[in-house]
Amino acid sequence: MKAVILCAGEGERLRPLTLTTPKPLLPIGDKALIDHTIDWLASYSIHDLSINLHHLGKKIEAHLGDGSRYGAHITYSHEEELQGTAGALRAFSDLLDEPFVVVYGDILTSLNLAKLEAFHDAHGGVGTLVVQHTDRPHDCDIVEVDADDKVVALHHAPGDFSHGNLGNAALYLLEPEILEFLPLQGPADFVVDLFPRALEAGAAIYAYESTEELLDIGTHARYEEAQRRYA
Numbered sequence: 001m002k003a004v005i006l007c008a009g010e011g012e013r014l015r016p017l018t019l020t021t022p023k024p025l026l027p028i029g030d031k032a033l034i035d036h037t038i039d040w041l042a043s044y045s046i047h048d049l050s051i052n053l054h055h056l057g058k059k060i061e062a063h064l065g066d067g068s069r070y071g072a073h074i075t076y077s078h079e080e081e082l083q084g085t086a087g088a089l090r091a092f093s094d095l096l097d098e099p100f101v102v103v104y105g106d107i108l109t110s111l112n113l114a115k116l117e118a119f120h121d122a123h124g125g126v127g128t129l130v131v132q133h134t135d136r137p138h139d140c141d142i143v144e145v146d147a148d149d150k151v152v153a154l155h156h157a158p159g160d161f162s163h164g165n166l167g168n169a170a171l172y173l174l175e176p177e178i179l180e181f182l183p184l185q186g187p188a189d190f191v192v193d194l195f196p197r198a199l200e201a202g203a204a205i206y207a208y209e210s211t212e213e214l215l216d217i218g219t220h221a222r223y224e225e226a227q228r229r230y231a
Helices: 031-040 056-063 084-092 113-123 177-179 190-200 220-227
Strands: 002-007 048-051 073-078 100-106 107-109 127-133 142-145 151-155 165-175 207-208 212-215
Touching: 002 031, 002 084, 031 056, 031 100, 031 107, 048 084, 048 127, 048 212, 056 073, 073 207, 084 190, 100 107, 100 190, 107 142, 107 165, 113 127, 113 165, 113 207, 127 190, 151 190, 151 207, 165 207, 177 190, 190 207
Parallel strands: 002 048, 002 100, 048 073, 127 207
Antiparallel strands: 100 165, 107 212, 127 165, 142 151, 142 165
16 A cells, blocks of 8 residues: 655644644654654555645655655655645656555544455445544534445535534545546545545445544644643
């Protein structure tokens, strides 16, 4: 597998911390958040990484370099204008020639990727979304599924419990074929654009329910919680 790490966001909810430091470089314990992410991917032998950049992107590239000190190979895309979460994939489309993990740059996790991969391989389809039960439908996208774990629809935040309580955990395992449904230009979002287009075309997407922690550090409260856990 390969991996895409989405690092272009401006981290507005974490200001003033992110005025001078991009979210992926915020320290968690004794190292930057993105170092935790790369180490986690490496533990599953994922070393071919694509990273999109925008806000303070040069600082991220200077920190990571070519990836060699992590035993990885990193390809960067500098977005002059934000392309959205899914739109970021366009720059790497020629490289994404095998299944790839997409992880957001503000997520801290040690989720078992081997189990996710086994689920994905068993179910087929062009993609698998990690989902978790949520009590905050106003703050996350809701993934509606059928009895076979097949995604029926996605409901962009803010929402309610009318379509279930499975929240999008912002971690995906995707096949290269899903790029066929990516809009050719302009900003594109996974939940609003890419996944709905795939579903409308009849492609199968599945939801992998996990209880493993995926900690979003995108707010001050959640960042402070992560800091406490890794103190």
